[in-house]
Amino acid sequence: MGAPALKVVVIGAGMGGLSAAIRLAHAGFEVQVVDRAPVPGGKMRTMATDAGPVDAGPTVMTLRPVFEELFAGVGARLSDYVTLHREEVLARHWWPDGSTLDLFAEREASAAAVGAFAGAGAEHEFRAFCARAERLFRAFEGPMMLAGTPSQGALTRHVLTHPRLILDMAPHRSLARALAAQFTDRRLAQLFGRFATYVGGSPFGSPAILGLIWHAEERGVWRVEGGMHRLARGLEKLAVDKGVRFTFGKAANRIEMQAGRVAAVHLEDGTRLPAETVVFNGDPAALGAGLLGEALRDTLPPDATHPRSLSAYVWSFAAVPHGPELAFHNVFFCNDPHTEFDPIAKGHMPEDGTLYICAQDRGTGRTPQGLERFEIIMNGPPQSNGAEPSEQEKQTCRTRTFDTLARFGLTFDPRPGTEWLTTPRQFAKLFPASEGSLYGRSPHGLTASLKKPTARTKIRGLYLAGGGAHPGAGIPMATLSGRHAAEAILTDRAST
Template sequence: MGAPAVKVVVIGAGMGGMSAAIRLAHAGLKVQVVDRAPGPGGKMRTMATEAGPVDAGPTVMTLRPVFEELFNSTGARLSDYVTLHREEVLARHWWPDGGTLDLFADETASADAVGAFAGVQAEREFRAFCARARRLYQAFEGPMMLAGRPSQGALTAHVLTHPKLILDMAPHRTLAQTLGAQFTDPRLAQLFGRYATYVGGSPFRSPAILGLIWHAEAQGVWRVEGGMKRLAHGLEQLARAQGAAFTFGTGVARIETRAGRVAAVHLEDGARLPADIVVFNGDPAALGAGLLGEGLRDTLPRAATHPRSLSAYVWSYAAIPKGPELVHHNVFFCTDPHTEFDPIAKGHMPEDGTLYICAQDRGTGASPQGLERFEIIMNGPPQADGADPTDEEKQTCRTRTFETLARFGLTFDPTPGTDWLTTPRQFAKLFPASEGSLYGRSPHGLTASLKKPTARTKVAGLYLAGGGAHPGAGIPMATLSGRHAAEAILTDLAST
């Protein structure tokens, strides 16, 4: 008779947790996934509407090979579980001055569009920016994103062997400063500065290296047929096929430890799940807050989880639109980005925020009629006060959001009420210890990415996965975090 299977409890069925569960179950470990939510996805939420479920979380899927590798690692195919459509138009952008710009999956088409939008000089600047973003991405993909435990020393050595990277990194400048120097048209600097928000940062405080995010998107954007939640269900289905079990609708009360290592996970319904390994796929700040047990408060240094990244005001609803022609991803810019990010830095709602709209039923090959589903995201500050949002805050957000869109000629029938809004304070209650932050630790500062916790913790048997852990926020990075956690676990088991 062989040795009993190693028992793994994964806390949280987000992308990181399910990615780890799939790999560990496929390796023969006994995996149990628990989540307080009624189904998988973590921040990949939906809201019910007359037009069907509408996304209320992440909407942009990039880096398709990350997901293909996950499915392929088990002998499965992504296409057997999820239907994806490549979007030829990455996003459509509007400015208050009447300017409109489409960016495309084809770089040449994007460069031509930029030239038509802002002139020949802007086209040259865009091509130079693309080349810089590509160099940065290719230089740091291996030693940073794909590395389970990157080190400042190793990254420094890598840069010193490729000294031209120092100019591309612009280590002492912010993303906004470098873009202001690269683009003579401030609208283009504003557009590409928005990529700092993909990881919860302000372009005025995030390092210039975050310009590489553009290259990740330029490689392709995919629309998930049926909404992003279908991707979460696809991962759940794959995990079950590997033998993983799931328990939904019950939260975790604490992680039991004995002699410095994990021993069990106690659920809020009183159940005790014995565990040799625990993968925590929640906000790592929950450990420091004592939400998983008083004895785990000092598992991570505070700098691993603080300061916090941005939150958001998110509308998810169904309506009939009237106005400019929307594609799947749309951005309506404010006049001055300082009116968005300066109030956020002070803990307030933007006075005039840029609005992102996902038109869920639109995209390549899709021609919706009648009622459509929409998600609108306006950046906001994290909120640590534990209070409920006030009616005044919600109404103010409603006024600012839909009056802004009306100035662009875009209206909705009906205009959604505040029941369709999720505020930073509501996110704080949905995701314990997050303070409403949607991306974990703030990316502000050159070495911020190195301060995020990696998969291993100082508690034996306790590992981390999810957007709050390395390599960071966004569904591809969260999925990679699960890979890093699984690899660390299997390596550690093999050495004992």
């Protein structure tokens, strides 16, 4: 008889935890996933409506090869578990002055649209920006995103051997300042500045290198048939097919230590799950907060989890829309980004914020009739106080959201009540120790990405996965974090 399989407990069924569980089970480990929520997905949650479940978390899926590699790596096919549709229109954008702009999955189509929108000079600037974003993405994809433990020294050497990257990075400029220098039309600078919010930052505080996010989106945006939560369900099914066991609706409240390494995971109902290895797919700040035991408080340095990234005010509802023709992804910009990000920096709701709308029942070639599902996101500040939001705060958000959209001519029947809203304080309760932050550590500062914790911790047998760990926030990055955790476990297991 062979040696018994190594027991692994994964705490959290988000994309990072699911990704790690699938890979480890395929490698022959005995894997159990536990989650305090009733369903998988982590922040990829839904709310029930008369039109069906509506997404209340991430909505943008990019970098499809990351998911194809996960499935192919364990002998499966992504298309057998999830149905994806490529969107021809990446996003539709509106400004208060009445101007609109669609960006497309093909660069030539986007360039032509930008030219029609803002002139030949703007088209030339857009093409230069695309080339710059592509160079940055290709340069940092390998040594940063795909590397399990990136180092500042290695990145510095890489940049020095490709000196053009120094100009592209604009290391001493914020994303907002860099875009202001690249685009004459302030609307285009505002549009591409919003990519900082994809990883929880303000364009005024995030480094210029985050412009590379545009290239990830330009490579393709995918709509998950049935809603984004179907992606999590697809990974869950694959995990079950690989022998992973799931326990939902029970929170882990302690990681037991013996002889300086992890020995078991204790659940809130008293269940003890023995484990030689634990993958924590929650906010890494929970370790420092002592939520998994006092012995783990010093696992990470404080700057690995703080300062915190943005939170959000999220509406998820069904209604009949009236007004402009929506695409699947839509952005309604405020007049001045400072009215959005200056209040957030002071811990307040935006006075006049940009609003993102996912029209979940739309997409390329689809214009439904009647009741539709919508998710609306307005950026907000993290909240260390997890107290219930006041009714005044929720009503203020309702007024600012739907009155703003009404000025663009977009209304909803019925206008949603505050029961369809999730606030930063509510996110703080949903995800312990997160302070409502949806993206982990703040991306502000040139070296912020290097401060995120990697998969390995100083605790033997304890590994991290999820958007709060390297390589960071977003569905593809969280999925990659699970790959990094699994590879680290396999490497460490082999070395011992």
